[in-house]
Amino acid sequence: MEREARAKGTAALVTIGEFARSSRLSAKALRRYDELGLLRPALVDPVNGYRYYDGTQLETARLVAWLRRIGMPLAGIKEVVALDAGAAAAGIRAYWAQVEAETAARRDLVTFLVDHLSAEEVEMSQVDMDRGTLGTLGIRYAAQSDPGAVRGTNQDAAFAGARLLAVADGFGERGAGASTAAIDALKPVAQGAVRSAVPAAELLNALEDAADLAARAVRDAVAGSGAPDESGTTLTAMVWTGSQLGLVHIGDSRAYLLRGGELFRITHDHSLVQSMIDDGSLTEEEAASHPQRALLLKALVGGPGQDGPARADVQLQETRPDDRYLLCSDGLSAVVDGTELAGALGAADGPDTAVRELVALAHAAGGPDNVACVVADVVAL
Numbered sequence: 001m002e003r004e005a006r007a008k009g010t011a012a013l014v015t016i017g018e019f020a021r022s023s024r025l026s027a028k029a030l031r032r033y034d035e036l037g038l039l040r041p042a043l044v045d046p047v048n049g050y051r052y053y054d055g056t057q058l059e060t061a062r063l064v065a066w067l068r069r070i071g072m073p074l075a076g077i078k079e080v081v082a083l084d085a086g087a088a089a090a091g092i093r094a095y096w097a098q099v100e101a102e103t104a105a106r107r108d109l110v111t112f113l114v115d116h117l118s119a120e121e122v123e124m125s126q127v128d129m130d131r132g133t134l135g136t137l138g139i140r141y142a143a144q145s146d147p148g149a150v151r152g153t154n155q156d157a158a159f160a161g162a163r164l165l166a167v168a169d170g171f172g173e174r175g176a177g178a179s180t181a182a183i184d185a186l187k188p189v190a191q192g193a194v195r196s197a198v199p200a201a202e203l204l205n206a207l208e209d210a211a212d213l214a215a216r217a218v219r220d221a222v223a224g225s226g227a228p229d230e231s232g233t234t235l236t237a238m239v240w241t242g243s244q245l246g247l248v249h250i251g252d253s254r255a256y257l258l259r260g261g262e263l264f265r266i267t268h269d270h271s272l273v274q275s276m277i278d279d280g281s282l283t284e285e286e287a288a289s290h291p292q293r294a295l296l297l298k299a300l301v302g303g304p305g306q307d308g309p310a311r312a313d314v315q316l317q318e319t320r321p322d323d324r325y326l327l328c329s330d331g332l333s334a335v336v337d338g339t340e341l342a343g344a345l346g347a348a349d350g351p352d353t354a355v356r357e358l359v360a361l362a363h364a365a366g367g368p369d370n371v372a373c374v375v376a377d378v379v380a381l
Helices: 001-011 016-023 029-037 055-069 073-081 084-119 121-136 175-192 200-222 274-277 338-347 351-364
Strands: 052-053 139-147 156-162 164-171 235-240 245-250 254-258 262-265 313-317 324-326 370-379
Touching: 001 245, 016 029, 016 052, 016 055, 029 073, 029 370, 055 073, 073 084, 084 245, 084 274, 121 235, 121 324, 156 175, 156 370, 164 175, 164 324, 175 200, 175 235, 200 235, 200 245, 235 254, 235 324, 245 254, 254 338, 254 351, 262 338, 274 324, 324 351, 338 351
Parallel strands: none
Antiparallel strands: 139 156, 139 370, 156 164, 164 235, 235 245, 245 313, 254 262, 254 324, 324 370
């Protein structure tokens, strides 16, 4: 009787071997996904432990196989396969946008390393010539953080000092603490970068360490909140060594350079809408009113995330006398366009005037969000 019942129970099912062939997943992978609760069999024979699958599970299994082929971690796949088709598509898009953003950051680093290693001697000679011509460089700076015209609290933070320029845009229950903690974590690292001839590789390593310190500080700052994964901050910061600027960036706060009257954005937003702009599915104009324009792909948050802590972008920035840098949260960049930013930066007689004018522009545009901005001038001493 027991054997007959088992036969009836498996009549409409297929064995793990048949299911593996149809789904393009190995039997070993299917057993692993069963253990993880990702793709459980429809029936496990209580006597011999054989696994049987229902034909209706085939579509899910094939989706799992495809997601593994694009490199999605199992934790992410488990979340995606539990969603309806529309939400699953959005989840896959967000994952791939993050992959492309991280690939772009690695590509920039590879370009730097190739150029640095293949032309090191030439570059050092040029640096020596430039120093002889330009003399010592320094920076003048100002910072301001403002709650805006709508928000009752201010979760943005801004800091400007002789070695560190930084803005951070906090979010969630403990966003204010997260933004402050991220910047405070960078101050000791910035103070250590006091030599004017810090080797490029050494400075990049220091920036990586600084980003790791900031990530740990944010996790500590939001650890006691009800949902630590939902609290965190962006961070855009520059460390001044006396001859060069090192950039640390994660999130959608921004860094701009005004040089020769032209404004350049030197950071790349880690946001869903930026990824859609990059792949051509959204224009800059459409992004400004997109309902998911605030959705970040990377930030410093309380939890580790499914792939571990998000990595900040780090890079080195060439400096010249009369360069003017702007670091700002999206409370400014989202409501004041590039033409206005360039006009205000170009017209201001100094960093103090510039930050006041930029905050005023954000208020004139409605001030819907907190605003943080830092302006710094590179000057020949």
